[in-house]
Amino acid sequence: MIARSSGNADGHGVAVSAENCAKTFADGTQALGSVTLDVERGETVVLLGPSGCGKTTLLRIIAGLEHPDAGGRVLFNKTDVTRVPIERRNVGMVFQSYALFPNMNVAENIGYGLKIRGVNGAERGARVAELVALTGIEGLEHRRIDQLSGGQRQRVALARAVAVRPSVLLLDEPLTALDAALRERLRGELNRLLRTLGITTIYVTHDQSEAMALGDHIVVMRKGAIAQIGTPRDIYFAPASRFVAEFVGAANIVEAEYRDGSLVFPGGKLAATAAGDGKGKEPVVVMIRPESIKIVPADGAALCGQVEAVSFVGDRQRAAIGGVAAKAIMVDAPNSLPLKTGDRVGLAVDPGAVRLLPGDSQ
């Protein structure tokens, strides 16, 4: 994997590898099947998946809070750290609940890791001030934790994790506990911060827009296994399976017959590129994103159908078009287009936007 070039092309931190890490807990639940992951120095990798997919377990194994089952290894810059407890791995971790210490104020929380490392008071104060400025929480240094808002707590947790100059930054759903508007705003700030710091970062979330915004690479996980690894664009435009396609954005998943270089639908035909390897007449499964379909006049269109329902979302309209395929096709149309139920419309799709999904995609 190649680290995305940015202002900080020379990344900080260590390269992280998890080799054959599996985890079955004492009560028998298998949280993680054998998984191998490589993260390059300085890059941000997002572990994305629904709850129960094993992403947090993998993060905790890399952190050192859990041991992988026999045969699993965790390596920092090629050094085996599997047996090293978390307090000696020099990681920075932001927990979902932030885990801020109620008995210390903000400055003491941020400086705690430095205190453990024996940094003297003056240096500590300077570093804390640096981080307070970096995370934008000036004026809060002497507040107690319960006097902070959710967004402020998140920033303190981040400052605390980064203060010790960790080799790896690990974030476990840091924005999940916040309301939607705050989450969006903090996401942008978090992105800028991570780019500035350039530390190897592993970020866990179930929110796909967060993953796309923050990750150099995304690791989509499901039921304890990796479903796909790729850049945000790869994952979005070229999902490896139906699950990934549907998880990372809205997707129309339809069956069609492949015949003479075209995909044949009940409502018409589409020219198919060689993006897939269709042979003969077996039905194939394709994915088309709603925003890649354009509504055109019905006459002369390759695909035709009827509007079954229209929802005005604000910045666009979501229309369900029936009669084209077995299920209604969801299409994103401009919000100014006059559409109503019953209209007969045509659909135009750029052949490059049609993605073949492997055989029995789940």
Added chain:
Amino acid sequence: MRDRLIFAAQFAFTLLVAAFLIVPAVLSMLAGVTLNYFRGIQSGLTLQWVVQVWELYSETIFRSFLIAITTLAVTLIVGIPAAYALHLRSDRLSRAIEEVITLPLAIPGLALALALLLSYGGFSDFRRSWLFILAGHSVFTLPFMVRSVMAMFGAIDVKTLDEGAASLGAPPWRRFRDVIVPNAAPGILAGSLMVVTLSLGEFNLTWMLHTPLTKTLPVGLADSYASMRLEVASAYTLVFFVMIIPLLVAMQTFARYRGNPAALPR
């Protein structure tokens, strides 16, 4: 109208019950400072009975305090680390250990005392010292400390705080000192109040374990009820009340804060 009647009836009933509980206590406090209980308040107020109690029983009062404080020390040293370990493990073994710790509550004090006498009666130096009573009190009050501290651990999600401190590099004992104990303070305090109150008032166990030289306050009370005149017994009970009421009030105040650390006064 019917609602008002029901309210009045319930109110009267509750008052009656409260009177049943409080009136004798008030009577005994009064009797302790009355010259002659038989003649009532008209005979005059006096502190002579309290003075007499002090002359006769001051040793028991001191001893009760001594035992209560040392019991507290023992339960703190034994109970806090144990609560931490139990909370972190939360597996079947720790549940079994919790059961065992709580058993002394289920068994009548008499049985426990008998068991201790049978096992240690032979070590006469130990058996004759106040340490013997300390042992009984420690075993009996320990579950309260452990439970109180564990409840606090749950309320503050100590596991995540522990992991947070570990991720910052703190070794186990450091986490215990900097993060675990300070944040568990309200639970520790509530447990401490409970332990001291229970130890001061413990009778069933102590009566069997005591010797004439190791009497505690409740033991002295039993003596005085049997052999002293009413005024002296009442004065002695008054002393006991004076010791115990501040603790009870403190516990009530604390009960409001447990589980809601943010509500603690700063």
Added chain:
Amino acid sequence: MSKRAFVGLCFLPLAVLVAAFFVLPMVRLVLVGASGQDGLRAYAAILLDPRYRATLFNTVALAAATTAATLIIATISGLFLQRHRFPGHALLVAMLTFPLAFPGVVVGFMIILLAGRQGLLGDLTLHLFGSKRVFAYSLQGLFLGYLYFSIPRVILTIMAAVEKLDPSLEEVARTLGAGPWRVVRDVILPALTPAFIASGAIAFATAMGAFGTAFTLATDVDVLPMLIYTEFTLSANIALAAALSVGLGLVTWAILALARSYGGTSIAAAG
């Protein structure tokens, strides 16, 4: 030091204290109980010997009566206090829960003050009826004493349970036409049943094991703890006393285990 070692160290003081002063002594007690001339039969004596059976019966009857009366009293008062607020409310609650810390001896003394030879009730009946009623040293006195230490415990538990009741259930019942008594009978009491079982079991276990109160009142009503005491100290019947203690302990433990399975935290069995 590794985390596991640290956790192990945390258990060490506990292990020492509990092993030395509880587990080993209890084992010793069980063994001694079986060491008397009747051997293991001593454990069955509690049921077989008519003397002991009578004592057991007295104790169980007293505990049961106490529990029933306490539950009724505590429910009426507890419901009232939790549902109504008025000036002096906090004081009333404090008065009702204050005796929680009293040892059994003090409770006995309270009863003597109420109903003993110089007692309040005696004076009252003398004024009203001409003859003095003294009943502190009889079964009624003992019963009152047991009530005295049970009510505060149970009231607290009931009040806590009433606080957690879902008011919308009662409101629904009322919209369906149920009058106040019906609401109590059909909605409130069933909802409080777990609390009744939990606190009732605790009250019962406490009453079974109560010693100080009976000791102070020195009645000629024999309860099991007093029997154990006299067998040990006066008759030096150590094995029998041990056997009876273990029996009593088992019964109390079983009842409290039942209480916990209905989700209550137990307050001390003391009194």
